[in-house]
Amino acid sequence: MSSTVKIDQAIPEFSLPATNDRTISTSDLRGHNTVVYFYPKDSTPGCTLESQGFRDALTDFAACDTVIIGVSRDGLRSHENFRAKQCLPFDLISDGDETLCQLFDVIRMKNMYGKQVRGIERSTFLIDREGVLRREWRKVKVDGHVAEVLDAARALG
Numbered sequence: 001m002s003s004t005v006k007i008d009q010a011i012p013e014f015s016l017p018a019t020n021d022r023t024i025s026t027s028d029l030r031g032h033n034t035v036v037y038f039y040p041k042d043s044t045p046g047c048t049l050e051s052q053g054f055r056d057a058l059t060d061f062a063a064c065d066t067v068i069i070g071v072s073r074d075g076l077r078s079h080e081n082f083r084a085k086q087c088l089p090f091d092l093i094s095d096g097d098e099t100l101c102q103l104f105d106v107i108r109m110k111n112m113y114g115k116q117v118r119g120i121e122r123s124t125f126l127i128d129r130e131g132v133l134r135r136e137w138r139k140v141k142v143d144g145h146v147a148e149v150l151d152a153a154r155a156l157g
Helices: 045-056 058-063 076-086 099-103 145-156
Strands: 015-018 022-025 033-038 066-072 092-094 107-112 115-120 123-127 133-137
Touching: 015 076, 015 092, 033 045, 033 099, 033 145, 045 058, 045 066, 045 076, 045 145, 058 066, 058 145, 076 092, 123 145, 133 145
Parallel strands: 033 066, 066 092
Antiparallel strands: 015 022, 033 123, 107 115, 123 133
16 A cells, blocks of 8 residues: 655645544644654653654754654553653654554554564654645654754754
8 A cells, every 4th residue: 555645745634532632633733844753652662762852852843843743553541651651742643543554654564573463664754834744754763863853844944
């Protein structure tokens, strides 16, 4: 399946539950730049490091009018616990039915302990103030990734 989001095209409509008793929809992405990062699972080592990286750079992202949103298939209770434990000041979307994962085409077959499982491929997307996808990073390696995304957000102005 190919992604339904394309560089330089508007993000299709969606509306999903998020932390802080919120529902985040496409309209919430307008008016500021948005980083949407997909990660496999709350409280796992790589996902924790990535989330901490975005947390620690939040002031720098805010300075270039960019908000951060994390997405995984975990439920809201897991997300709220993860946010509290890691002091994450941004919302996490619960995508249990993979609506957003399919929209951004981030579900892949992965090897876990010798078994093939469906999971989220760590991916990040930068959306501009008008809701248009401007950059994407797939098969993300955590080290240095947040700095690269921040540079791209600064370039959007």
